[in-house]
Amino acid sequence: MRYVKIFDNIAKQITRDGVAKLGEGYEKTDDVNQADAILVRASDIRDLDFGPNVRCVSRSGAGYNNIPIERCAKQGIVVFNTPGGNSNAVKELVVGMILVNSRGTLDGMRWVQSNADDPQIVKDAEKNKKAFVGREAIGRKVGVVGLGAVGSKVANALEALGLDVYGYDPYLSVEHAWQLNRNVKRVDSMAELCRNADYVTLHVPSKDDTRHMMGAEMISLMRDGAMLINYARADIVDEPAVDAALRSGKLGRFVCDFATPLTTKMPNTLITPHMGACTAEAEANCATMAVSQMKDYLEQGTIRNSVNYPDCDMGPCHTGGRIAALHANVPNMIGQISGALAQSNANIQRMSNEAQDGSAYTLIDTDQPVDAATMEKLRAIPGVYRIRQIVPAITR
Ligand SMILES: NC(=O)c1ccc[n+]([C@@H]2O[C@H](COP(=O)([O-])OP(=O)(O)OC[C@H]3O[C@@H](n4cnc5c(N)ncnc54)[C@H](O)[C@@H]3O)[C@@H](O)[C@H]2O)c1
Numbered sequence: 101m102r103y104v105k106i107f108d109n110i111a112k113q114i115t116r117d118g119v120a121k122l123g124e125g126y127e128k129t130d131d132v133n134q135a136d137a138i139l140v141r142a143s144d145i146r147d148l149d150f151g152p153n154v155r156c157v158s159r160s161g162a163g164y165n166n167i168p169i170e171r172c173a174k175q176g177i178v179v180f181n182t183p184g185g186n187s188n189a190v191k192e193l194v195v196g197m198i199l200v201n202s203r204g205t206l207d208g209m210r211w212v213q214s215n216a217d218d219p220q221i222v223k224d225a226e227k228n229k230k231a232f233v234g235r236e237a238i239g240r241k242v243g244v245v246g247l248g249a250v251g252s253k254v255a256n257a258l259e260a261l262g263l264d265v266y267g268y269d270p271y272l273s274v275e276h277a278w279q280l281n282r283n284v285k286r287v288d289s290m291a292e293l294c295r296n297a298d299y300v301t302l303h304v305p306s307k308d309d310t311r312h313m314m315g316a317e318m319i320s321l322m323r324d325g326a327m328l329i330n331y332a333r334a335d336i337v338d339e340p341a342v343d344a345a346l347r348s349g350k351l352g353r354f355v356c357d358f359a360t361p362l363t364t365k366m367p368n369t370l371i372t373p374h375m376g377a378c379t380a381e382a383e384a385n386c387a388t389m390a391v392s393q394m395k396d397y398l399e400q401g402t403i404r405n406s407v408n409y410p411d412c413d414m415g416p417c418h419t420g421g422r423i424a425a426l427h428a429n430v431p432n433m434i435g436q437i438s439g440a441l442a443q444s445n446a447n448i449q450r451m452s453n454e455a456q457d458g459s460a461y462t463l464i465d466t467d468q469p470v471d472a473a474t475m476e477k478l479r480a481i482p483g484v485y486r487i488r489q490i491v492p493a494i495t496r
């Protein structure tokens with residue numbers, strides 16, 4: 101039996117409509133020390149003591165700034181996320197927000213609500229509508245920051261609506277480049293993207309080089325009365341700078357998914373409570389991906405969509421043994437691992453080694469199970485964070 105500690109309402113997804121059920125051989129546990137794996141959504145587990153057994157953490161969602169990925173890497177815990185699983189949900193909300201907020205829609209709706217008891221409402225509505233004149237988005241310049249799963253979809257959708265779309269992403273992946281409409285103009289700097297933009301929408305992860313990337317300097321380049329949209333993470337914007345720009349009229353509207361002590365006090369601001377990914381479809385997609393990645397890792401050693409280890413997939417094991425080693429990305433690890441195996445009873449049949457930044461992963465199929473003494477030798481190699489024998493099937 102394998103045990104899974106589930107944080108957040110991802111639990112609902114796992115039981116609802118049979119979506120992403122954990123399946124046979126798995127049980128939920130409340131005890132992290134008993135858990136082989138953790139499933140998490142928004143809970144902040146940066147300070148969690150992972151205990152001795154946790155082998156992986158699977159985040160149902162895109163952002164992973166609630167998980168200590170570097171500490172996990174060094175403890176031999178693989179962290180997964182579910183890229184793309186909720187990107188359509190965010191795209192639909194962002195595009196909707198841009199269109200709705202370009203018009204006097206919300207003020208108009210508020211007017212109707214506050215005049216609900218007016219017996220002359222039909223006549224007065226016609227008289228008052230001139231106060232809610234908006235603008236059309238077609239032909240206007242929009243800058244999309246980050247052209248990943250969400251940003252590329254937002255850029256394409258806005259292009260299809262007739263906006264003049266610019267994208268900035270110095271680390272654009274080949275996969276997302278293929279998905280981008282060729283009319284989306286790529287620029288090399290944030291300044292170029294922001295200059296004379298009517299809209300800027302943010303779709304980057306929270307990390308050192310993106311934190312506060314949208315501040316006074318970039319806002320000053322945008323067109324007067326422009327709209328800023330943040331459905332990425334709260335700290336991508338410099339909040340005091342956005343507040344000041346809204347108060348001076350430089351920014352006409354701020355739309356964001358993050359209620360903070362300051363955003364809730366900003367004028368001309370529309371805030372949703374971090375609900376970009378809150379659709380039944382996105383929640384099911386992410387839960388399904390999170391569970392299947394977790395199970396493939398526990399059962400076969402396959403790593404797919406990890407954020408702290410490289411991808412590695414040898415499929416199911418067809419030989420007598422499989423071992424998996426998570427280790428530092430330093431010279432001579434393969435030499436030491438294969439050297440220890442050479443002195444053992446087992447013969448290597450197939451092997452894959454992948455490295456990414458400071459972490460590396462070696463998956464080895466052997467003709468027969470590796471004996472316990474050799475496993476201990478492998479475990480003792482400096483730089484090996486964790487090693488396990490997957491085949492024959494481990495009980496935990
Ligand atoms: N509001 C929500 O509910 C919601 C939902 C999904 C994602 N998000 C947030 O949006 C972010 C993006 O999601 P995604 O699924 O598109 O992720 P993604 O990883 O597919 O895309 C992120 C993109 O940002 C780019 N990038 C990284 N650093 C950059 C920089 N300094 N400048 C410009 N581009 C940079 C990357 O190259 C990548 O293409 C997530 O990290 C998450 O924080 C929020």
Ligand SMILES: O=C(O)[C@H](O)COP(=O)(O)O
Nearest residue numbers: 141142160161162163377
């Ligand atoms: O990073 C994400 O995927 C989004 O911010 C959604 O987060 P959530 O799963 O906590 O709603």
